[in-house]
Amino acid sequence: MRKLKIGMLSFAHSHAFDYLDSLLRMRNVEVAGIADEAPERTKELAARHSIPYYADYRDLLADASVEAVVICSENVRHAELTIASAKAGKHVLCEKPLGLGAEEMESMIAACKEAGVELMTAFPCRYLTPVVRAKEALERGEIGEILSFKATNRGSFPDVPWFSDKSLSGGGAVLDHTVHVMDLMNWFTGSNPASVYAYAATLFDPEGKRTIDDAGMVHVTFENGVSAVLDPSWSRNPGFPTWGDVTMDIIGTKGVISIDAFNQKNSVYSRKSGKGDWAFWGDDMNALMLEAFVTAILEGKPVPVTGEDGLRSARVALRAYDSVEAGSPVKV
Amino acid sequence: MIKVAVVGCGGMGNIHADRYASMPEASLVGVCDVNEAAAKALGDAMGVLWFTSMAEMLKEVGAEAVSLAVPTYLHVPLLKEAADLGVHVICEKPIALSSAEAAEAIRYCEERGVRLFVGHVVRFFPNYEQLAGKVREFGGERGGVYHAKRAGSHPALVQPWFKDAAKSGGVVFDLMIHDIDYALGTFGEATEVFAFNKVTDDIDYATATFRFKNGTIAQIEAFWGYPGPFYTSFEYAAAGGIVRGASSDSESLSVRVAAPPGSAAGFVETPQSVLLQDPYYRELAHFLSCIESGGEPIVTAKDALLAVRWAEAALESARTGQPVKLGEGGAR
Numbered sequence: 138m139r140k141l142k143i144g145m146l147s148f149a150h151s152h153a154f155d156y157l158d159s160l161l162r163m164r165n166v167e168v169a170g171i172a173d174e175a176p177e178r179t180k181e182l183a184a185r186h187s188i189p190y191y192a193d194y195r196d197l198l199a200d201a202s203v204e205a206v207v208i209c210s211e212n213v214r215h216a217e218l219t220i221a222s223a224k225a226g227k228h229v230l231c232e233k234p235l236g237l238g239a240e241e242m243e244s245m246i247a248a249c250k251e252a253g254v255e256l257m258t259a260f261p262c263r264y265l266t267p268v269v270r271a272k273e274a275l276e277r278g279e280i281g282e283i284l285s286f287k288a289t290n291r292g293s294f295p296d297v298p299w300f301s302d303k304s305l306s307g308g309g310a311v312l313d314h315t316v317h318v319m320d321l322m323n324w325f326t327g328s329n330p331a332s333v334y335a336y337a338a339t340l341f342d343p344e345g346k347r348t349i350d351d352a353g354m355v356h357v358t359f360e361n362g363v364s365a366v367l368d369p370s371w372s373r374n375p376g377f378p379t380w381g382d383v384t385m386d387i388i389g390t391k392g393v394i395s396i397d398a399f400n401q402k403n404s405v406y407s408r409k410s411g412k413g414d415w416a417f418w419g420d421d422m423n424a425l426m427l428e429a430f431v432t433a434i435l436e437g438k439p440v441p442v443t444g445e446d447g448l449r450s451a452r453v454a455l456r457a458y459d460s461v462e463a464g465s466p467v468k469v
Numbered sequence: 470m471i472k473v474a475v476v477g478c479g480g481m482g483n484i485h486a487d488r489y490a491s492m493p494e495a496s497l498v499g500v501c502d503v504n505e506a507a508a509k510a511l512g513d514a515m516g517v518l519w520f521t522s523m524a525e526m527l528k529e530v531g532a533e534a535v536s537l538a539v540p541t542y543l544h545v546p547l548l549k550e551a552a553d554l555g556v557h558v559i560c561e562k563p564i565a566l567s568s569a570e571a572a573e574a575i576r577y578c579e580e581r582g583v584r585l586f587v588g589h590v591v592r593f594f595p596n597y598e599q600l601a602g603k604v605r606e607f608g609g610e611r612g613g614v615y616h617a618k619r620a621g622s623h624p625a626l627v628q629p630w631f632k633d634a635a636k637s638g639g640v641v642f643d644l645m646i647h648d649i650d651y652a653l654g655t656f657g658e659a660t661e662v663f664a665f666n667k668v669t670d671d672i673d674y675a676t677a678t679f680r681f682k683n684g685t686i687a688q689i690e691a692f693w694g695y696p697g698p699f700y701t702s703f704e705y706a707a708a709g710g711i712v713r714g715a716s717s718d719s720e721s722l723s724v725r726v727a728a729p730p731g732s733a734a735g736f737v738e739t740p741q742s743v744l745l746q747d748p749y750y751r752e753l754a755h756f757l758s759c760i761e762s763g764g765e766p767i768v769t770a771k772d773a774l775l776a777v778r779w780a781e782a783a784l785e786s787a788r789t790g791q792p793v794k795l796g797e798g799g800a801r
Contacts (some may be wrong), residue, residue: 254551284667285674287690290614291706334663334792335756336678336686343708352614354678354686356663358790364665366676366688374708388667389676392696463793 142169143364144203146194147210150232159424172197172245197224202381203293204454211305219245223252225379229431235447237307246395246444260320264425265398284364288313293373294383309338309455312454314369319450328361334466335457379415476523477538478502478511485536487748498530527554542636545574557584557757564773566638571774586756587773589650593752601655603712612685613707617648620692621699636699640673641780645691650776658682659799666787676784
């Protein structure tokens with residue numbers, strides 16, 4: 138079996154640790170290098186798995202045997218790393234949001250096209266089994282035409298500090314948690330978001346010191362008239378039994394599909410933690426997403442979730458902030 | 470002991486009559502409906518006189534208060550007629566189909582010295598009463614993110630007048646008004662609303678996000694034509710904590726009966742959330758105690774007027790695609 142040699146660029150986003158776990162379990166993958174600017178985060182981890190460690194990502198990109206990279210840097214560095222990787226001839230799987238501006242994302246897409254490499258946006262929610270089954274039910278026409286969505290992607294305030302630094306993250310909860318579900322809505326409707334109107338606020342810091350938005354409500358109207366409401370808030374506190382959720386009601390002319398993607402759980406009450414926890418036992422979306430990426434590259438096929446997909450949903454999140462400023466809906 | 474009569478012998482009228490009949494502080498003295506069969510059936514069941522004319526009933530039985538459980542477009546004409554006869558009015562929600570009519574109804578009753586109460590029953594649900602306490606406890610000064618949902622089959626399947634927006638006001642005026650009233654009673658002054666409304670032959674679905682002066686974002690959905698059992702749910706998340714509940718999660722008693730042989734279903738199931746005094750009982754008893762004491766009710770007629778204003782604003786937003794400022798109309 139041919140193995141795809143993958144390099145990992147930055148572990149600033151903690152999803153990198155989950156992705157590494159999944160990649161290490163895949164028989165058709167060799168993790169050929171970890172490049173991370175913070176050695177305290179990853180140097181030992183790399184050594185433990187006998188993976189070459191690089192303090193400078195350019196050294197990893199210089200390894201011609203590496204065919205693809207997974208980028209989990211701060212959001213603000215996605216463009217730099219993606220473009221450098223493309224120029225080095227590596228296929229790219231980039232953490233969401235793809236970029237922090239439409240032009241920036243377009244240049245990432247163009248760089249990959251020019252270099253003839255694939256660019257995939259990391260939208261693992263596409264690989265949630267209930268989401269896949271919902272898409273199939275929609276395609277069978279089971280609920281008629283879509284009229285409206287109501288969705289939540291509520292989460293916990295990220296424990297990595299750069300998320301609350303706008304110069305590194307580009308935005309708070311409205312950016313971080315709008316893109317996942319926007320992508321699902323784009324996928325489900327097959328239409329494009331036409332306008333967005335959002336609220337953004339900072340409501341969930343018990344100490345009242347936070348400045349980045351951790352609360353919001355995003356309203357979208359699609360070109361085909363479908364409307365959508367999405368709560369992207371980082372509203373879960375440590376007392377809540379799990380980190381967050383992905384829920385969606387799809388209201389159709391002939392029925393309703395309700396997704397509660399992480400509801401496959403056992404309730405766990407441990408003396409040690411002192412609180413109730415929900416332990417998820419459903420399919421592993423990260424592993425399924427990585428398999429899809431690796432399979433596409435190995436088979437020389439286009440990746441299933443593209444840079445354009447990443448741009449399409451990130452643009453809605455970025456325009457959402459503009460609508461907050463404007464106090465009125467803005468065109469996407 | 471207050472002598473009470475009930476006008477309208479449909480679903481709600483049956484509930485009012487039944488609760489009054491079981492209330493030590495009330496004496497049910499008559500029921501009335503233009504549909505003679507409905508009036509007779511309820512009158513006979515309750516062992517009270519029945520009528521087909523409200524004026525005739527009020528004069529004959531000496532009622533001190535009357536419940537109006539009639540289609541919405543009849544609320545104002547009937548409450549004026551009762552006020553002219555000096556009878557206190559307990560009117561089902563919504564008070565009227567426009568804020569102008571609602572204000573006129575309040576003025577009319579005040580001038581004639583009769584009390585006017587509006588049956589916004591959600592304030593009397595113990596789970597929502599508890600929620601309001603948690604909102605105060607968790608929200609602090611900054612507010613939080615609130616979700617509320619109310620969904621069920623289309624009431625026009627049973628009572629065709631619901632489908633005529635000129636008579637019922639549609640799902641916003643008839644169903645969402647519950648959560649609008651609850652929000653205005655719980656979160657205080659709202660500044661604006663942004664809403665969508667999707668109406669087909671089978672469906673009336675509305676979703677409205679209210680922004681409050683204290684920062685709270687309240688996202689409210691109301692759904693007629695939902696293909697499933699009636700249900701309600703809420704979640705409030707703020708810096709201090711999260712509180713959530715759903716009707717489907719709070720059933721305390723389920724009666725399951727084997728279906729008769731030959732029927733398609735294997736069993737008949739009736740899940741219930743049982744209380745010694747249900748919310749309707751608590752609401753009606755509260756209104757009667759206010760009549761006796763002259764005290765202010767938990768939910769005032771002015772609140773009911775405000776709820777109508779907010780409902781009008783939500784529909785305006787849905788119609789124009791723009792957020793609608795509530796201005797003076799946002800304050801209690």
